[in-house]
Amino acid sequence: xxxxxxxxxxxxxxxxxxxxxxxxxxxxxxxxxxxxxxxxxxxxxxxxxxxxxxxxxxxxxxxxxxxxxxxxxxxxxxxxxxxxxxxxxxxxxxxxxxxxxxxxxxxxxxxxxxxxxxxxxxxxxxxxxxxxxxxxxxxxxxxxxxxxxxxxxxxxxxxxxxxxxxxxxxxxxxxxxxxxxxxxxxxxxxxxxxxxxxxxxxxxxxxxxxxxxxxxxxxxxxxxxxxxxxxxxxxxxxxxxxxxxxxxxxxxxxxxxxxxxxxxxxxxxxxxxxxxxxxxxxxxxxxxxxxxxxxxxxxxxxxxxxxxxxxxxxxxxxxxxxxxxxxxxxxxxxxxxxxxxxxxxxxxxxxxxxxxx
Amino acid sequence: xxxxxxxxxxxxxxxxxxxxxxxxxxxxxxxxxxxxxxxxxxxxxxxxxxxxxxxxxxxxxxxxxxxxxxxxxxxxxxxxxxxxxxxxxxxxxxxxxxxxxxxxxxxxxxxxxxxxxxxxxxxxxxxxxxxxxxxxxxxxxxxxxxxxxxxxxxxxx
Numbered sequence: 001x002x003x004x005x006x007x008x009x010x011x012x013x014x015x016x017x018x019x020x021x022x023x024x025x026x027x028x029x030x031x032x033x034x035x036x037x038x039x040x041x042x043x044x045x046x047x048x049x050x051x052x053x054x055x056x057x058x059x060x061x062x063x064x065x066x067x068x069x070x071x072x073x074x075x076x077x078x079x080x081x082x083x084x085x086x087x088x089x090x091x092x093x094x095x096x097x098x099x100x101x102x103x104x105x106x107x108x109x110x111x112x113x114x115x116x117x118x119x120x121x122x123x124x125x126x127x128x129x130x131x132x133x134x135x136x137x138x139x140x141x142x143x144x145x146x147x148x149x150x151x152x153x154x155x156x157x158x159x160x161x162x163x164x165x166x167x168x169x170x171x172x173x174x175x176x177x178x179x180x181x182x183x184x185x186x187x188x189x190x191x192x193x194x195x196x197x198x199x200x201x202x203x204x205x206x207x208x209x210x211x212x213x214x215x216x217x218x219x220x221x222x223x224x225x226x227x228x229x230x231x232x233x234x235x236x237x238x239x240x241x242x243x244x245x246x247x248x249x250x251x252x253x254x255x256x257x258x259x260x261x262x263x264x265x266x267x268x269x270x271x272x273x274x275x276x277x278x279x280x281x282x283x284x285x286x287x288x289x290x291x292x293x294x295x296x297x298x299x300x301x302x303x304x305x306x307x308x309x310x311x312x313x314x315x316x317x318x319x320x321x322x323x324x325x326x327x328x329x330x331x332x333x334x335x336x337x338x339x340x341x342x343x344x345x346x347x348x349x350x351x352x353x354x355x356x357x
Numbered sequence: 358x359x360x361x362x363x364x365x366x367x368x369x370x371x372x373x374x375x376x377x378x379x380x381x382x383x384x385x386x387x388x389x390x391x392x393x394x395x396x397x398x399x400x401x402x403x404x405x406x407x408x409x410x411x412x413x414x415x416x417x418x419x420x421x422x423x424x425x426x427x428x429x430x431x432x433x434x435x436x437x438x439x440x441x442x443x444x445x446x447x448x449x450x451x452x453x454x455x456x457x458x459x460x461x462x463x464x465x466x467x468x469x470x471x472x473x474x475x476x477x478x479x480x481x482x483x484x485x486x487x488x489x490x491x492x493x494x495x496x497x498x499x500x501x502x503x504x505x506x507x508x509x510x511x512x513x514x
Binding site for chain 2: 017018019020021022023025026057058059060061062096097098099100101102113114115116117118119120175176177178179183184185219249251252253257261262265266268269272273275
């Protein structure tokens with residue numbers, strides 16, 4: 001935040017989680033809003049803000065209800081409003097519902113949406129910290145980050161930094177879904193092995209089937225092969241393995257999964273959720289989806305794999321916001337790790353895993 | 358440091374664009390009119406001092422605003438990767454289409470049910486999942502879906 005500015009400052013809380021495989025924010029929103037309210041209070045105090053906006057994903061019906069009540073309770077108890085607990089510090093907070101647009105999880109799209117507009121990302125710079133909501137300096141933070149703050153203030157930074165690895169500090173909520181016996185959210189230290197989460201906490205794969213592939217950090221992170229899961233779930237560990245920590249949303253696929261179908265499904269999500277602002281994302285994502293659809297159905301053309309890679313190169317880094325390039329990761333990595341499966345679809349007009357389609 | 362008086366008096370906040378209230382107003386109008394028909398759009402535009410075009414522009418961006426009439430029960434089935442891996446998605450969509458005798462995107466003749474296919478609904482850990490109006494149904498089986506539909510056929514919202 002610019003120190004020299006005397007414009008009023010704002011805290012905007014991002015709870016617009018909507019990426020396949022990621023469902024941690026929903027649990028925080030529904031189960032413990034007060035922990036986050038406390039985090040927002042501390043953040044607002046630190047930057048000198050007296051207004052906070054909480055943007056919650058429209059589909060979190062229960063979460064929205066609980067937040068409205070939690071904020072009312074906090075006002076009642078004197079934790080929000082004017083002269084909080086006699087400190088002279090003021091903070092007003094309100095809840096704002098999104099309305100079903102994945103892109104609004106991008107910080108500037110979220111600010112547009114808070115202003116009542118189409119959720120199309122803004123050009124950066126200027127960053128929200130200097131020109132944010134209503135043009136005012138705005139601190140945008142995810143709800144999971146804000147939920148950590150009260151604990152850090154209470155127990156001290158060295159306690160927090162003592163969890164995790166040297167480069168990835170603190171705890172992280174990992175959402176795990178797909179082919180595991182105990183899907184759900186697990187709060188664990190950063191750096192824990194992916195294999196321990198899958199085979200330990202989540203109880204392994206049903207029916208004794210073999211692990212085929214994992215997406216370790218939500219739909220926009222690159223696939224890992226089943227033999228790559230002895231990897232630490234940290235920023236540096238996953239980067240070294242060719243993937244990314246992303247949201248920590250782990251999607252597990254066993255040997256019965258057709259990778260072409262998995263990527264087709266992910267690409268449909270990204271095509272559907274493109275905000276339409278820029279061409280590489282708006283057109284590129286649908287082209288990728290259409291090609292994967294025909295390859296999966298056994299109607300692909302020879303050269304489709306190279307066409308996919310070419311499209312991916314045309315999108316990567318050429319979109320208006322980072323979300324436009326998110327689709328690149330699953331498509332490119334799936335072809336890199338499972339190319340024979342794509343080729344099988346093309347030459348046999350059927351699926352390697354599920355037989356004739 | 359900014360206190361809330363200063364915030365209220367800031368030229369930007371004291372006259373925030375009326376548009377800021379648009380999403381909340383659209384939710385209210387949708388509840389009132391059932392869907393965002395031209396009359397509802399006009400109503401919102403009038404109240405906020407915006408043009409109907411501006412209101413429609415924002416409304417059409419967001420999937421939760423209905424610019425077409427919907428059934429009394431709007432059934433939304435997730436086709437995301439995790440729901441698919443958990444045995445949901447098409448299995449559930451096909452079953453509901455058969456049960457209600459409509460295709461995704463359609464509404465039953467009596468206006469009771471509409472069937473929609475949607476992307477992720479943040480229930481990957483309790484997949485497969487679907488939503489009926491603002492109720493989320495998780496860990497679905499076909500038997501449970503049949504029960505849910507039977508219950509909704511009998512009851513009122």
